[in-house]
Amino acid sequence: MRFATLVATATLTCLLLSSTPLSNAAHAASAFPIRARVLTANKLYRTGELRASQCAERDVGAKTVASAKRYLTAVLNCLNRSWGAHFKRAGLPFAKAKIGFITKPRKYCGWPWGSAAATYCDAERRFLVLLDDDMLDVSTSLFLFETAVHEYGHHVQNLTGIARSYDRYPYRNKSELNEQNRRMELQAECLGGVFFGSVWDSLTERSEEDWKILLQMVRDSGDEQQKIRSHGKGSNRATWLDKGFRTRSPQACNTWTVSSSQVS
Template sequence: MLFALVTGLDAANASAPTAAPAADSPVPVTATPAAGAPATGTQAPPRGRAAATSNPLYRTSALPSVNCRAGGIRAGSAASYRIYVTKVVRCLNLGWKTQFRKTNMAFSQPRLRFSTVKVNTPCGRWPTSAGGMYCSSNRTIYIGISRAVLRNAHPATHAQFIAHEYGHHVQQLSGILTYYANSVWRARPAAKLAYSRRLELQADCLGSAFVRQISDTLPVDQAQWDAMVSWVAENGHKNWPKNDHGKGRSQAYWMERGFNAGSPSGCNTWTAPTGRLA
């Protein structure tokens, strides 16, 4: 996904967000294999609808509790932001590698690229409203660095954003993103939006499940988390007028599901009732 205006919580009042947690835009429709770290595992990911509705990841236990002391972010410092994001991605690599091992599906690390401008990618142009994105063609997470991003440097907010983008990589490795790409290829506009909401809300959930498992060491306390969820419920949809990411209340619901479960088991948006995906 992409992240629109990534800001954070007021350090002096962690219970009240001052701006949006990381948001994003739709994942470009691609399904080509790409590079990364050497793959592990022997079981191919499921194909077709089963990849989304009954994926082996849903039958796994909680993600491992990774020691993720990524440090802080100095407001206005691009260097400290790069260091922080890189450390969080390393934690994500460790956690999801272990989770994929439980399913015996292959795992490989995504690439990470920082940019101060909205570059063109193998998946197409970087959407205007987004501050970051995942491209499945080259399995790369693109992270934008701008003054708006660096102005509010609350670590927990950025961790949720990064974990969400990484959630799309998890969808790619597990066959879910391929199913999505094939499904929207000939779908009518309304159906495309519905598929997009299931994809994006699942990434919200997967990212939140990971954040739960690093909350003790990052750290993310309950007040911070509750403030983030409350802000998203009220504002999470405002960057996406086409409603391809779900209403704020839907985003908040799936964030809470993932955080409470700490596992992909709570993140099957593909069989959820439509009312939870509005």
């Protein structure tokens, strides 16, 4: 898969994104407009709002690997339960995502780990989270939650055929590939926001200020921080995350039909 992964640093305002590995072959095609209907007119967009549900956060005050594992496993259970019910109502096939944890980077799903905080693997329907000191330092913020819901956004893309269509979609050069990757990553960001919005009222220890802080963290972690423009400017990342949060609808997450400037 032509995936890229989210990177955590020790500070709340320096969340960077790792570069995207490029496929060996490039084909003659246009990056925009995207013409694959699996991407532009997927059934997912017609499934309605994600219903409100409960997802109480576990305590991670100790900032230990064990507490972070419990926290993220509980969030994954919420994600599988909520999205599973949503897919069932829509008549779409569903399979649960799995999660794993490492404390040191290692090769995963055929790609070097790099500086990623978490990586989703289509073939395994699983994402790994790197619980190193940097991740544990930010574990009491919403960043752990954000990591899980973003990677689960890739799981939703996998289940609906979006990931496969993206992998096969042609491009002429790195610029076109990077734009396609931004559409993919920003959609996962938005789908993560959809789940955030559906469970927000159950996060009783969180306030609107916590959401604002997370959005600012995202704004400070865009492609402006690196040379490869593969994930989107910080402002666009925050916009798509918040759009999903406010609408709670996958329909709002169709990044494949918007103008290039909205996924720059």
